[in-house]
Every structure is written in structure tokens, then in C-alpha cells.
Amino acid sequence: MHRPCPPPHALHAGTLVCLALLCLAPAARAEEAAASAPHPFALSPLMGSSGLSGATLTPSAQITDWGRMELRYDRQIPGLAPNRFGGTDGHNIILGFGLLPNLEVSGRLASNNMHGNCYTEGCGIRDLSANFKVGIPLDAAGRYHLAAGATDLGGQATNFRSYFGVLSYIDNRWLASLGVAQRQSSRNRQGASPLHGPFAHLAYQPLSWARAGIEYTDGDAWANAHLLAPAQWLPQDWRAHVGVSTRLNRNDTTDQAWWNIGLSIPLYRVPSIDAGAKAQTAALTTTPTVRATSPIATPSASVENIVSTQAAPSPAPQPFPEAPRHSFQRLPLLGVVPFPGHSSVSALPPDDTVDTPGRDIVTRLNAHEQAYRQAAIPALAPAQAQQTASSFIPQPTLPLTLEQAQQLAAALETQGLEDISIGHTPQGKLLVSINNATYAWNAVDAIGASLAALAQTLGTVPRDYQLVLHQRQLPIAGVAGRTDCLEQWLQNTTPSCNAGQLFSAGSAALAQWFDGAQWLVEQQAASWKTTRLTLNPLLQSRVATEYGVLDYSLGVQLGIEQPLWSGAWIDIRQNIPLDESDDFQNGSAFGSARIQNELDRAILVQTARLPLEQWMPSLAQPAMQPWGLTNVTGQVALGRVDADYTGTVGELRWEPGEGQHRISVLGGYLRKEDDTPRIGRQMTFDRYAQPALLGYRYNHASTRTYLELEGGQFMNADRGVRAELKQWFGDVAISFYMQQTSPETSLPSRRFAGMNVSLPLGPRKSMMPGRHIQVQSVPRWAHSIQTLVGNSSNDILSGYGARPDTPRLDSHFNSDRASLLYYEDNIYRIRQVAQQLRRSQ
Template identity: 25%
Template structure:
């Protein structure tokens, strides 16, 4: 019996063993998804027909490499995936199969494959009993160098403790050639078996050219990591060969972290009900309210709101309606958190006979949002979590426009609205990087940006950015190949910013001062909120002049766009731009919100260059930060990091590092982030987070009520 026959027999025996194990009385498999080395949810190396849940993010790293691609001393796979739309997952993959050696400073140091690729999978919307899940996908979508390009169709299903997949793929040789290693080509399939009542599974599969077996473990949800799930895999290849036909079996590992970026309303309600200290029954609360005077109640409400860390708190009565003004720089993930605190405390402390609450949200003294609600409905909602009635009583406005003098403000501190915070200090990281170049796998320059902001008059703020470099790779040292990406220390920005409403639905913000260390200029943005829907029109631009250069240089960039809001979670923004390199062309951005995180896919064309990429936006600050005080230290409410690549074509064949090409105008002061809750102030944005309002009250304000 030759070696190949022996291998086939062992595979057959392993398959029969799997079938036998299926007959054991074990629990169903559905406990999570693993990430295959190909950069998609699936088995060890093959994709399955399952996809990430909408709003899930998967980070994965491993060291599997197909031996047909060569022999290298560095074998790394990194992938980042998102459940972008229902039934659609998108993965970005960075592969480093190289043998890098010590090289002279600034000299290329490369042999092998260093590749950035994008993979997409669509699960067909077929949900019929007895019909497996079906999906189609593409790996290594690229207009340039493609080492892993493949198209596939796959079916998957679960039978008791067994999950199986069977598919067919068609691959192209690397770099568009006619010969060479093909990855994921031909018929592929595999099975995953749950081992008894444990959280471990046994996997066996073929990718069309070789076989694999492995052991995988799915952790419980980890509350300390935002209910993320850790998935670890150990695998071994069988029958693997090099292009020369030599056997090259190997053992490899893979670790994935699957993180839900958002939280479902039902989950928020369940957690709040389970952990919250109950409020007094409504009849008891009414009886107690008759003891205190209206002024006592207003005083107590103002003290409670200040105790939660809100600023410029002022309360008063407008007829039989309660009015609360406040500024929030503590709960920076989402204005819904601060609003939930205000509405909850106001509903519980409202004087007897109060019918509605009007909460006015201010930024830099400027009104940006008004929310009103029926008192009785909201008090019931706080107790039972039933949002149906309270949703029907909610009212909204983009610009209040009420008569401030008509409000009977409370006497003393409760009606003063004094500012507690004089200086806000925000700390955020700055990162410049290159990925997968001829010089190294990853070069970077990391710095801290410290912004100090002081409010002056209504809508006016002065701010300064100071940058301190923390670390960088050697290729970014002065005189090296990527020295232009080195972060620069010192005062980067000193500017005065004025924001205002030109009309009830037209917001504008302009700034002037010192920008980019040694330039003088101005920048601004205006946003028109359309009266017939939640769509918006945006105009922004910047002008920068560097007078100290031997030849004075100016940088002018502008953009105009229309934002189409399909829902509070899904936006498409299309427009026309002049980029910072003076090229012009169209741009389109798809934004998907998952809780407080946003994923953006973009395409921008400037002249003969087209760049596509992905940007991840996250709040880098605690959900409840430092409260109002003379000096308030915060993180950033919106940190954005992107990755992009140039689309190559016949007239533009090189995908070179060019940090300055086709860059959109990047405002130093971002009015939407600083003033308008990152653009999420439409009525549907608040109504869609009704359970979050209740949750934030119980998390951060319940203890203010006796």
C-alpha cells in the first residue's frame, strides 16, 4: 500500500468516526462562528454559508499558510470582519508570508507575499425548512496584485451536534498569471462536531487540494469585553504538498474575537430590569410629592442633575410644563445617555400637576436639541419598560426657538444655569501607518493629541491642540523612507470656532487660526436639515497658507454632499470634492451604525486616482466620564481610523504609498461630532434608543432619588 492510499484510508476512517459521533446524544452546535484562514466565517481554511450577525465585528490572527505559496519564516494572517448588512459580511485581510532579513536603513527588505485583500460573502435570503443555508462569496477583491482571488458558492446546515459545509470554488493563479498556486479551488467541504456538553468542537475538512483536522473552543460571552466571544483553533494539515510535490504538513493556530458592536433593545430592558433598584410605586410617589413644594422639587432636581455631572443646569416652569436646560460633556458615547438621565430625574421630581417635560440640550451655550415627553407616560415607562405609550408622547425639535423670558425659572441656583466647567481637556491618539510594503509589514508613528477647549460666548469656543510623539518604527525616523509620516511635536492648532443657527434648519460652524503647526487659515461646515425628511446637505471647506516657506504654499479643499438616511443606522453620502492634493472628483460613503460604533465604506476619485477603503469610528472614552468641574478631562467621543488602497488600472498600475493623494478635507474642529451628536439628532435617532434612555437613568441617576 503506497503513502497516498494510506492517507485516503485514514481520511475515510476519520469521516466514519465523525458519522458515528453524530449519533451520540449531544447538544446542538449553534454556539458561535469561527473565522477561517481565508478571511471569512467558516471552518479551518474554508468558508461556510453562515455569516456574521449584523453589527458583529470579528478580529482574527493566525499562522496558517498554504505550502504551495512557498516556504517562509514569517507566516501571519490578520483579518477584521463586520456583519455589515443583513446576510452580508465584509472582511479585510492582511497576509504576511515573507522571509525578511536585516537590511541597510531605507533599503527594501522583502521576499514573499505581503498582501492586503477584501473578502465579501452574501447569504442568500432563503429560509425554508429543510433547505440548507446558501451563500456566495469572493475573496481578494482587488484591482492590483491578487494572491488569493477566488469565487465560491457554499451550502451549510446543522444536524444535531454536527455542522457541515459543501461548496465549489474557482480560483485564479497569483498576480493574474496562468500558472502557480491556487487557493480555494474546486470542490471543498467540511464538518464540525460539538463534543458532548463542552464548548469544544472537532473539525475535519478538505479545501480541494489538501485535508485538515482541528480542535476549536468557543468561550462564553465575556462581559468585561463587551459580551465578546473568544474562539481558539488548533489545526493540522494532511496531504499538503509544495508546488514541487513535496509533503509539507504543518500545525497552526488561530485566535478570533467576535464582538457585538451594538446592544439590542430587549437586552437593555432585560439587564435593566434584572439589576435596577426598583422605584416607588406610582401611588406612593404621588402621595410623597404632595409633601414638598414646587420650589423644593425644582431645587432637588437641579441638585440631582448637577450630581450626575451635567453642566449649565437650569430648571423652570412654563405653565404646567417643566423646562430643563443642560450641557453634557460627561456622557460622550451618545447624547441619549444624558437625555435619559434628564428625562428620568425630571419625571420623578416634577412638581404636582406637571404634564410634560421639555429637555433642552445645549452645546457651548447653543441650543441643539429639544425633547419633550408626557410625565405620566414616562414615569410608567421607567417602572415597567413598556415603550409603546411613551413613544407616542415624545416630541422633538432641531432648534427650540422658545421664548426664554416666558419661562418662570426657579429661584436661586436651580434657575441660574451657571457654568461649572471652565476648561475641557481631551486626550486622543494619532496614528500614521503603512501596511505590507517592501520595507516592512507595519510601520507607524504614534502620538498623543491633547486638546484644551474653553467656551467664550454663545456658540464660541477657543481650542488648542498640542501633539506629543510617543513612538515610531525605524523606517519613519528622519531621513528614512517614510519620514514624511512622522508625527510632529508641539502646538498643532490654536483657533477660535463660532457655531450658530443661520435659520431653524441651517446650522453653520466656522473657525480661524493656526493649523497644522505653521499654517494660518480658516475652515468651516454648514449643514442643512431638510424639512420633509431626515436627509441632510453638507458643505465644508478649508484654506491653509504657510507664509514661512521660501515659496508660500496654500492648501484649499472643499466638499459638497447629500446624505441619504435610509434609517438611523444606514446612511449613504454622495458628493463632489476638491481634495488636499488639488485633484477633484466624486466621492461616496456608506455609513453603518452599530450602537456607538460606525463602519464606513468609501470610494473617492481624484483625477486619475481612485481610492477605496474602510473607516472604523469608535468612542475612546468611558461611557460615563469625568463630571463637570473647573477642569474636565475626557477622551474623544469619535476616534476614526481608516485603511485604504488605490484601485489600479491600465493607466495607473502602481499601488504605491502616497499619503497625500486624494485626501478629503479634514476639519480640525468637527461640528457634527462636537455639537450634533455625530449627526444623530433626528427624531428617529432618539425614538430608536428609547430603552437606552431608561437604561442610562438606572445606571447613572437612580441613586439620586431617595
């Protein structure tokens, strides 16, 4: 069809925008000349209105940076068919993630209005969909990229689905993309994807704060411009922009012009461990260093058998891919290398100091490798090793006095640790046992705090030590080394011996470290003397339904925990409603799912490690240690669960070796006290709940990715399976899952797809325990959004795939991050926490 020539005013706005930015080229050259680096900035990916990074309507082959969350809002719904509710005028909301090094995913919500009831007054379009893009660089320089993906996946309606492939060229200030797309026809003809046929776009960034571009798709053209917020206006590594787009020819795909805003947040950033730390230590992730890692200990290995050398400094955490595990020699904890010939290898840690935003994966890998080779200490030659080993004579360990033990216990208590026992082994080594209830975000912080106290009090005297960290009296981590070398490591000087070696409960029998121990201080700051209080936000939500874009019920859960004996505590939770939207009020569409003022939980919990080596002595043999059978843990919860049930839930957990695998078994018998269905919480098909679940988790450590599979009978007698991909960014976890279950009744099988966001709330270090009360941070707060898939209708269903609301064993194991693989990957954090706490005192 012949398109008429656009009138002059249709070209005016976009032309002026582009010409204005192009005229800034002289200023751009001046800015570049003034900068010390040849390229003062790079084109970082911007999220587009389609839910994929690129231009406004067309995607590029760039991938959203790994570990970033992208938010974008457009006051326009491109491609929407004319209707009486405004046509393309509406709200377009994008939430996206750089989930993996070569994968970005996003969710898109498009709605003509925010509050209209589609049943009573009409609402136009209200569409919730998913998008994805995978891409790879094609050359070592990272200038050419190839990507493919799709828009508008899932949901009952298909309004904006397209499949595409795109090739991009990136050269500092320029981004050019060329691709082809195939649009799928809309089922209800409410709209159509603008992405169809050949498409192209060109972007130019003359200044660090300004970018302009033009794009073409489906026979139409647009121009856009963005103003980028200066870095000093935002928190570290955040990005923000405001933009405007205008069409360059007459078409019905969009209005003449519209505006948008965007925000990019790094999920891997970790705040300071101590609010009182000095300003220069406020960011935990800024030290330009490279991490060392720890070999798995074997019964024949000891810390005295390690050759000393200079400590490799620690890196800042970025979610960039690690180098291949065969690339570099593996280093043990705290910067010492083993004898030549050690066969273990380790991946290169992520390091944000060698990254430039927007660079491709190959460039990042090359930069990481260069940084590692510059900072890491090479393996000693055999002759050097022999000379060094012969000159290294372990210094005698001095007896630990009662005064020294009391000083160390006081320092550990000052750091917020509890159940402190100080003594020595039959061989004379210093032995430290502590329990963590203060560092709620991550047990790695508790390791750093304990090493800081140890080095501060005993770091001037050579003394072998063994330290075991407990969580709810369960041993989850161990460190063994020498105190004087630990102090040297924390001071960033050259250790003269092994400063420490990491162990996990799966790689060593930590409980056996206490055999024959002679205690000088025992159970100081006992945890049972302190009652724990938590305030946990509660949220029930419905997104993009016929009743509204967002309906919610908001509340708070007051939690009281009273530790009892070892591994036991009483857990009481009271739900308190705060606010709710109209559709969550009593008698409304979602009223039965609203948060109510009720007792949600009142249980007695007992957790314990199963002493299989005592029941079966053959398991204690060295040949059995790699199986990690000393790391089998059990838990029983008895009482009121999830406001409606009373009964018992039991769980077993096994995480052998380095922690690459984890197996769990959960079962229970619960009786429902009320026969009334509670839509949105537990829609019971039987008065008795008998969950029986088997779970498996695989840890892909190089990208911090968990693959989880769980199956069996769930709470409401529905049987099926749930598969989940969980990606960790620091202490934030983003999960995507698929589940399918079939009730025992005549109801059909249902399949759901969803996303879960899990993050800690409150300060990294909770209030100090004392005066019998401790207000704790929330270790994990999670919220999920799911939708029915593979069905002709998209009904709002709940109660499928439900699990009993009792504490999970994974939560006691640092939110399933208590493996040797995880500890090795966070050695930088251990040292930086210790250094921060030392400087803040």
C-alpha cells in the same frame, strides 16, 4: 494527474482528531439532555484562513453575525508557492466584520515574515487584500443557505483570488457545505488560491466547547478541530477558539499541520453608564423587552391627545434587522399608543434576548415578530378608545416653586449637566434647558440622565414638562410629557398618561419652546467656567509595505477647550510623540510622516443656529415645518489648522424632518506657512488651500446604515468625489469608502479604497465638571487604512482627498446621530440609562 496514495502517517493526525471528537458523542447527548432547551447551543460561524467564515480553507454559506468583528491568526499561508523564505510557513492575519445582515467583509494580510525589508534582504510574500461574501437563507427554518463571494480583491498583486458559490445545510450540531469555485491565475506566480473546482466540507460540534470537520478542495483534503472557550471565561457575547488543521493527503498547498486562534467581538455591546452601578445593572443590553417609538410631532398634536396604556418594555440592542416598517403599529416614546387610525409605523427594534448565536436572518425576524406581539400593547378598539379618552382628564399643573426648581437644578447638576435653566412657559408647563458636555459617547445618555433627575425630584406630582438638551448651546433634542407618568415609566409600571414624546431639531422648532419663558433658575453650572482637557491618541501607520508588515508612529494629542459665550470656544491641540518604528524615524522611509512635537491647532470656533424663521417669517408657518428649516446650523473656525495652515473654515449643515437626509457645505481659505511637503499628512500642490465641498448623507434607519457622498475641491487643490458606506453598531462605526480625485497639476487622477474604524475612548460618562477643570472622554477616535486601486502600481501616496482638520458640525450633533429616527431607535437606551443612574445613587 494521478495522485499517489498518502502514507499512513499523513492520515494519522487528522484521523485521530476526528475520531476523538466523534467518540465524544455520548457526552454530547448527556450535555443536551441536561440542558433545559432542546438545543443548548448552535454552530456559530468561524472565520477561516481565506478571510471568509466556514471551514479552514473552504467557505460556508453562513454569514458572520451582523455586528461582529472577527479576528483570526494562522501560522500558515495556504496556497503560497515554495520560496526561500519558508514557502507556506508564515503569518496569515484576518480582520472581518458582519457588516450587514447578509454581508460579511474582511481584510487579509499574508506575509512570510513580519520585519524583513523586501528591497534589501527580501521578504517573500507580503500581501494585503479584501474578501467578501453575500448570502441568503432559502427556507423559513433557516437550515438551507446560499452564498457567493470572492477572495483577494484589490491591490497590485493577485495571489489568492477565487470566485465561488456555496450551498450549506445547518442542523444544530451539523454543518454541511457544497460549492464550486473558479481560481484566477496569480500575476506574479507567488501563490494560488486553494479554492478551486468543486469543494465541500462537513463540520460536527458534539459539545459546546468542541468542533471538528473535514474539507475538500482542488483535489486535496484536510481535517480540523477547534476548542471553543466557555462563555463564562469571556466578556459578554465574546467568543474565542484555538484550532489545529492537518492535511489528509500529500500536497504542496499547506504544511502537514498548523495551528490557529480566533476571537469574535460584538461591536454593539455598550458598557455601564456608571462604574458605581450595581452588578446586576452593569450590562446595558440585557433587559428582555421591546422598545416603543415616538411619532413626529405636528403643530396640531399635543401630548394630551395620546391615549394611555401600559408601557412596552425596552429591548437590548443587537444589530439584528428590524421588522418591515409596515408590520407593526408605531408607538410613541415611553410606552403609550396613539388613537386608533394613527398612520405612522415603526420598525421592530433589535433585541438580543430572542437571538441564538448563529441563527439565520429569517429565524431572527420570526423571533423578533413573536417577541413584539407578546410584549407590545395592541391598538385599542374605537369604542375602547372613546371610553379611555373620555375618562382621561388632564390634571391641573401645579405652580412650580423656587425650591422645587432649585432641587431639580441640583439633581441635574449632580448628573453632570450644565447651563441649567428651570422655569415655566406662559401656559404653566415646566421648562428645562440643559447643556451636555459630560456624556461624550452619546447624547442619548444625557437625555436618560436628565429624565432620571426630573422623575426623581418631581415625579410624585402631575406636571407637564418640556425639556431641551443642548450640545455646545445648540438645541439637539427635546422631550415633552408629564412628570408623574415619567416616574411610572421608569419604574416599569403602567403609566396613566403620556410619559414623554421625543423631538429633534429637525422635527420641531426647539428654540421656540423658550418664547415667553419665565425662569426661576438660570444658567446654573455655567459651562464657560470649566476648561475641558482631552487626551487623544495619535497613530500614523503603514500596513503591508515592502518595509514591514506594520510600521507606526504613536503619539498623544493634548487638547484644551475653553468655552466662551453661547456656541463659541477656543480649541488648542498639542501633538506629543511617544514611540515609533524604525521606518518612521527621522530620515527613514516614512520619517517625514512621523508624529512631531508641535502645535497642531489653535482656533476660535463660533457655532450658531441660523434663525431663518426670523429672517423669513413665512418659514415659521406649520406647512413649512416638515422642511426642518429651523435646523440649519453654521460654524466658522479661525486660526491655525493642521500645524501648517492659518486661515478660516466655514460650514453649513441642514438635517430636515426625521433626519433621513443631511446636506452640508464646507468652504475655507487657508495659507500654508511652510513650503516643505509633509508626506503622509498634507502633500501640498499649492501654497494656498481653498477647500469647497458639498456633502449629502442618507440614513437607512432600519439597519443603521449611512450612505454618504462628498465632492468638490479638497485641501490640496485636487478635485473629485468620495463615496462612503458607514455602518453603526452601538457607538462603533465601520466605514468603507472609495474616492477619486485629480490634482490641478500634471499629476494623474488617483483612486483609493479604504476602511475606517471610529469609536469612543474613555468612560461613557466623563469626569464631573467642577473646580474649573473637566477631563473629557474622546467622543470619536478614528483610524483609516487605504490602498491605491485601479493602477498598475501600488505606490504609497497621500494628500489626496484631504479635508481641513477643524471640528465638524456633525460632531456637535451627536456624531451625526441627532435625528428623530435615531432617538426613536434608542428609547430602550434612554430608559436603561435613567434606571441605572437612579439605582446607582
